Amino acid sequence: MAITRENVEYIANLARLDPKGEGFDKIAEDMQGIVAMVDQLQELDLGDITDVIDTDRKNAMREDVPVPSYDRETILANAPSVECGGVSVPRVVE
Amino acid sequence: MELYQKTAAELSAMLNNKEVSAVELTKAAFARTAQVEDKVGAYITLTEEQALADAAAIDAKRAAGEALSPLAGIPVSVKDNICTKGVKTTCASKMLENFLPPYNATVTDKLHAAGLIMTGKTNLDEFAMGSSCENSALQKTRNPHNLDHVTGGSSGGAAASVAAGEVSIAVGSDTGGSIRQPASFCGVVGMKPTYGTVSRYGLIAFASSLDQIGPFGRCVQDAAMLADVLMGHDKMDSTSVPREYENLTAAINPDIRGMKIGLPKEYFGEGISQEVSKAVLAAAETYKQLGAEVVEISLPLSKYALPIYYILSSAEASSNLARFDGVKYGYRARDFDGLVDLYVKSRSEGFGPEVQRRIMLGTYVLSSGYYDAYYKKARAAQRAIRADYARAFEQIDVILTPVAPTTAYKIGEKTSDPLQMYMGDICTVSVNIAGLPALVQPCGYDSAKLPIGMQLIGPRFGEQKLINAGVAFEQASGLSNIVAL
Numbered sequence: 001m002a003i004t005r006e007n008v009e010y011i012a013n014l015a016r017l018d019p020k021g022e023g024f025d026k027i028a029e030d031m032q033g034i035v036a037m038v039d040q041l042q043e044l045d046l047g048d049i050t051d052v053i054d055t056d057r058k059n060a061m062r063e064d065v066p067v068p069s070y071d072r073e074t075i076l077a078n079a080p081s082v083e084c085g086g087v088s089v090p091r092v093v094e
Numbered sequence: 095m096e097l098y099q100k101t102a103a104e105l106s107a108m109l110n111n112k113e114v115s116a117v118e119l120t121k122a123a124f125a126r127t128a129q130v131e132d133k134v135g136a137y138i139t140l141t142e143e144q145a146l147a148d149a150a151a152i153d154a155k156r157a158a159g160e161a162l163s164p165l166a167g168i169p170v171s172v173k174d175n176i177c178t179k180g181v182k183t184t185c186a187s188k189m190l191e192n193f194l195p196p197y198n199a200t201v202t203d204k205l206h207a208a209g210l211i212m213t214g215k216t217n218l219d220e221f222a223m224g225s226s227c228e229n230s231a232l233q234k235t236r237n238p239h240n241l242d243h244v245t246g247g248s249s250g251g252a253a254a255s256v257a258a259g260e261v262s263i264a265v266g267s268d269t270g271g272s273i274r275q276p277a278s279f280c281g282v283v284g285m286k287p288t289y290g291t292v293s294r295y296g297l298i299a300f301a302s303s304l305d306q307i308g309p310f311g312r313c314v315q316d317a318a319m320l321a322d323v324l325m326g327h328d329k330m331d332s333t334s335v336p337r338e339y340e341n342l343t344a345a346i347n348p349d350i351r352g353m354k355i356g357l358p359k360e361y362f363g364e365g366i367s368q369e370v371s372k373a374v375l376a377a378a379e380t381y382k383q384l385g386a387e388v389v390e391i392s393l394p395l396s397k398y399a400l401p402i403y404y405i406l407s408s409a410e411a412s413s414n415l416a417r418f419d420g421v422k423y424g425y426r427a428r429d430f431d432g433l434v435d436l437y438v439k440s441r442s443e444g445f446g447p448e449v450q451r452r453i454m455l456g457t458y459v460l461s462s463g464y465y466d467a468y469y470k471k472a473r474a475a476q477r478a479i480r481a482d483y484a485r486a487f488e489q490i491d492v493i494l495t496p497v498a499p500t501t502a503y504k505i506g507e508k509t510s511d512p513l514q515m516y517m518g519d520i521c522t523v524s525v526n527i528a529g530l531p532a533l534v535q536p537c538g539y540d541s542a543k544l545p546i547g548m549q550l551i552g553p554r555f556g557e558q559k560l561i562n563a564g565v566a567f568e569q570a571s572g573l574s575n576i577v578a579l
Contacts, residue, residue, distance in 0.1 A: 080426035
């Protein structure tokens with residue numbers, strides 16, 4: 001399945017990456033070869049195996065016990081923009 | 095012999111006999127680092143002040159007669175995708191260049207509890223995506239055996255720090271070979287433990303179902319000693335396996351007579367350099383002389399390992415890296431027009447090209463209309479690969495293979511062609527796909543005097559067999575504790 005430039009831009013939009021960003025043309029070009037490489041999988045006949053569920057592995061659940069969490073200040077210390085005790089983003093409601 | 099040339103096991107004995115103090119060892123580690131670091135570039139961050147304070151605390155405990163773990167007082171470097179509270183954890187990315195984790199990874203806590211002295215955070219390919227350490231956005235790392243060559247990756251800084259004698263042991267992570275391939279390129283020992291045996295809590299996620307933290311050392315015993323600190327069940331990681339974790343170091347037994355070693359024919363054919371094949375086959379001969387039985391086996395699905403790996407790991411990466419949006423933490427673009435533009439610009443400016451390629455591939459294979467053909471099929475094929483290995487392990491104890499098709503190549507040689515770089519992962523990725531443990535150690539040199547590594551793959555939870563076989567080879571070959579530079 002060859003991947004068109006239009007398709008690459010559609011995927012970039014889904015991934016919230018900028019198809020007009022610096023160096024993206026090279027990335028779009030590289031995608032051709034990378035998709036061709038993963039396409040080799042199509043020739044593999046898996047016979048009966050269609051199931052993707054691991055039956056031999058299980059999540060190890062723990063007791064749901066409340067424990068202290070981090071204080072607001074500690075978590076916000078890494079935020080790029082903070083206002084009134086929360087992260088701030090551009091206005092999204094008109 | 096200088097302190098920096100000694101193994102962790104030797105240093106542990108010296109500490110116990112009070113021949114040296116933890117502070118002296120730590121000072122020696124930083125002195126050696128000062129000597130070689132501008133050539134090697136293993137570290138993104140050095141934590142000398144904290145290290146000396148930690149070392150003094152360990153010395154005080156030892157003087158007070160407290161029982162200490164075998165590695166207490168020994169310097170260790172930590173890969174910079176493992177969270178360290180209050181110490182920058184960058185993933186070698188512009189995205190996290192100034193990120194100060196508010197918590198420790200479980201392994202960071204474990205190192206501290208066992209009294210190890212963290213010297214700093216080592217370089218990697220950005221978000222652990224790469225095979226040469228050249229994808230780091232922050233730092234260049236060079237192979238201590240030849241500074242014009244790559245270290246391998248993604249744990250290139252970890253491998254280089256050990257190979258150059260800056261530390262005797264290091265902690266790395268392995269998603270498709272990121273411990274094993276740099277260990278091979280730098281002539282040191284590295285182990286990727288069984289999936290689920292080392293907590294991933296606080297390891298910045300690349301591909302959660304494949305990522306595993308593991309040890310580096312310059313001899314197999316050192317890797318085992320560090321593995322004993324790292325391994326164990328952790329309730330903070332739901333994929334951590336609750337079981338009894340036996341001490342690997344205490345049970346080392348290099349008598350491997352009767353051990354059955356499989357050589358998969360698919361790993362010695364086309365694409366693998368003759369020098370590498372020859373060295374690994376010579377190791378198989380050594381094993382025969384040590385009393386092991388060497389048999390040819392087949393892992394027929396090996397040729398599909400690369401597409402399966404790149405589909406699964408990129409799919410998980412695209413999902414895991416969705417959290418980096420310029421809002422809660424990490425890089426935020428300066429100029430943007432609205433919220434979506436803030437996401438797009440922050441991600442496009444914050445992530446390097448390789449990370450963007452993986453996110454693109456991952457988004458593609460998960461997108462509507464392609465999911466069944468790529469992701470679902472790769473997951474089903476993953477089961478088939480596991481079955482391939484399970485069949486093999488019915489008749490043998492361990493599998494012996496090359497680690498990479500070639501030895502360390504020149505810096506810049508493969509950076510323009512990502513696909514060529516991916517091909518270099520052909521011998522390592524299936525181990526992660528199957529969740530198995532694997533040990534890498536030196537088995538020779540090529541004509542340019544660059545190290546050649548070999549890989550021993552074991553069944554799930556089969557670390558002890560790998561360690562025993564590794565020590566046996568080390569003793570027979572003398573290829574151990576190689577310090578470069």
